[in-house]
Amino acid sequence: MDSSGLPAPPGVDDRWLVSDRLGHQMIRLMRAVERAKAGADAPDGVERAAYVLLARLVLDGPRRSNALAESVHSDPSTVSRQVAGLVRAGLVERRPDPEDGRATLLAPTAEGLRVFQANRDRRNREIGALTAHWDEADRCRLAELLERLATDIERHHAPAPPPVLAPEAS
Structure with a gap:
């Protein structure tokens, strides 16, 4: 069966x-x-897809919009729209890129860090309550297996690297 x-x-x-x-x-x-x-409720009025971007900026540090889109496996134009909402809400700011003055980096603001931490705490308390009757070893093993599964899914669906071009013969 x-x-x-x-x-x-x-x-x-x-x-x-x-x-x-x-x-x-x-x-x-x-x-x-x-x-x-x-x-x-959406975390502090932030749409869920945009909240994922805030979380990546908090956890991974400031980055350019295209790098942020790549890290969440999303279209750059979609990320741009969501970042604009985060900027309007005062959760993310644009900073000059010290390596390229023409470019900007996206970074969480102090309010963005507060919102992230408050929601992370709420999520962790909820998961803790849901699994309170579990053995700690089972909780740890589930976290390990989910991490492994997520990594394998990301690898399996990662875009293929660009082909390496052979040097032209002279």
Whole structure:
């Protein structure tokens, strides 16, 4: 039987069945997270996609808009629109790039840091409450496995590096 209780297709092995179970549980998890997000207020009025940008700037430090877009696997024009909202809200500021005076770096403001920390604290308390009955070793193992899965997904879906061109023969 597969994870839906249906007979497994002919010729599948245990690895396929475990992958099917994992896929089913990932869908359940994503739906549960989406339901929880739908019922929660946006952090300090910041739309969720923009909040991800604020978090990256806090955790990774100031960066150019294109580098920020790349780090969150998003389109630069979308990131530009979301950053404009963060700037208007006083959570992110534009600073001159010390390496190139024509360019700007995006950086969290003191208010941006406060908003990030308040929401990080709220998230961590909620996860702590949800898993309070878990053994600490299980909590740590889940964090390790989720990190590994996220890394593998990012690697699998990373854009291919540009081809290396052979030098022209003279």
